[in-house]
Amino acid sequence: MQSKGGAHLVRRYCSRMRRRPGPIYRWTRDLHLYIGLFISPFVVMFAISVILLTRGRLPSGPPPDPIVETLTLPSPLPALDDNLALAGAIRQRIGINGEIDFITRNLRRNTINFPITRPGTRTLVRVDLATGQVRLERRDRGAWDAAVWLHKMPGPHNVAVRGNWIFTRIWGWLADATVALLLFLTASGIYLWLMLKGELRRGALMLAAGAISFVVVVVMVVG
């Protein structure tokens, strides 16, 4: 009885709104439009990177050979026990911006190795802390790789050091915002569909077909 009453109220509200659009409808419609337009480049970027990730390769082919460069640190490093702080100090001295990833420090050999990644570029940094000698191996992979990098960032791995580059943090906020706005678009889309006269049945059929496909494929895969 309760659900019947609820459905009745929804139908009555939708019917009244169809006859005379109120501010809620107009605001929802406009926000759906403008937010959809704002996040559409992000959705395109995420969608294209999905297609690349499900293929496991980039259109640009396998990674190129690295460009190798050696240099000496311009100024001595402070004595730091914290690996991220030390890697950050090296990053600043060699002038390469990007996210420091997995850090490997060998205290016996007095070396530290870590990649610095950024959209489309990955530089492996190997430093001999005793001599200040640095070996850089840089791979530039372009915009396809950039899209994949952004799709995976900030991601679940390497939590202890993740977000050590300002742009990774900003991208993390943008990725969260994209999710939140996408969820808003789905909710507002449902509302706008309910307001459409004559589309309830066909829309409900599509919703049901999608839900059935989803449940079937998830149950099959999860088992």
Added chain:
Amino acid sequence: MTPFPRPPDDSRTVARTLKVWTRRLHFWLGLYLLLFVWLFAVSGLLLNHPEWEFTRYWPRRQEVISRRTIAPTPVRGDIAIARSLIVELGIAGEITQVERRPADNLLIVQVNRPGRIHRVEADLVHHDAKIVETTVNTIGIIDVLHKFTGVRMDDASQQRDWALTTIWAIAMDGVAIGLLALVASGLYLWYRLGKKRIAGLLALVSGTVVCACFVFGLTRPS
């Protein structure tokens, strides 16, 4: 509030018909993909926030260890043996690791599917297998569904070998293509809204500039 007009029988203009069907496509596609979009959006959010306590499913995993006698296999090659082994043991999923450990006469096979990992340590000389079955909670299942492609960018040798991984990868591609179609149809519908073109253009350009800064602007090394 304007109901979808039926496509005019007399087809007054192609543009009008195109608008009607684009609008329908936008609605129908959005409704069809709704649950998929929710799954990938929410799982993406969870993946980006490993610091949230409830997203840490791995420490809460459950493991069951069992032993089974295995039959001698006539096939040759580690991959072929691994496939025959998981069929014999009734394990279904994507083979993600096959490793020979000659010192112990062991063949290690790991088989994954969302929510469940089987690690088989098969002693092919004594026809004995140790099976470790790890199960994770719903958050773990959602997490794996987001990433379950069966291939890796950094390992070209990793290929899909389970039919359901292929089906899931096709579903992921389908959702991605569907989202691209939603964007394209949305852009067309906005373009047809004459009076909202300027404000819409501002929203679109700001989104494009911000996104392009990351995709193209940060690519160049400093």
